[in-house]
Amino acid sequence: NAGVTQTPKFRVLKTGQSMTLLCAQDMNHEYMYWYRQDPGMGLRLIHYSVGEGTTAKGEVPDGYNVSRLKKQNFLLGLESAAPSQTSVYFCASSYMTGGSNQPQHFGDGTRLSIL
């Protein structure tokens, strides 16, 4: 049982390049999330999805796009990378049961540097 898997683990981009980060979960969770983590700021929500085919903006969505074509996958795209997007990106998934929140399960992150 792999849980939440993020691809790639590391990447270096030049300003203006584009790329897609892939998140895959094998727990059949409805909810998926993309966060960025910067020093001293904790994790901030970029975009999230409450089900296949649906996405919504989080706290810091500018410069990013997402897609959830399949329930198990959640893609994060950077159309034109900027140095301010240098960060560690975490994907998470979760579900509800009995009307109650369940904890999020996190991947191990993608370390992205933009020069």
Added chain:
Amino acid sequence: LAKTTQPISMDSYEGQEVNITCSHNNIATNDYITWYQQFPSQGPRFIIQGYKTKVTNEVASLFIPADRKSSTLSLPRVSLSDTAVYYCLVGDIRGNDMRFGAGTRLTVKP
């Protein structure tokens, strides 16, 4: 939106009890309070979650007062392996108002 505030760092010694408090004055009715532990180069790992009163599991306790404007994570008898960053998260997983605190770096000394 619930803003979460927690101490930047704490020091402790092996065998002591550690209490980390998170403030969330604007918590909403549907919000849950969840604590995560993070080691370097890893994703956050779930510790405990609660909505109100007290919750206890095999590794920690979570105390939430009646007004829910703060919460306290209690780690009994910490060991060196508990050295990590601890995050408080307040929100509802169905919405975009989830807010992590900036994290508390706990250092356990021998």
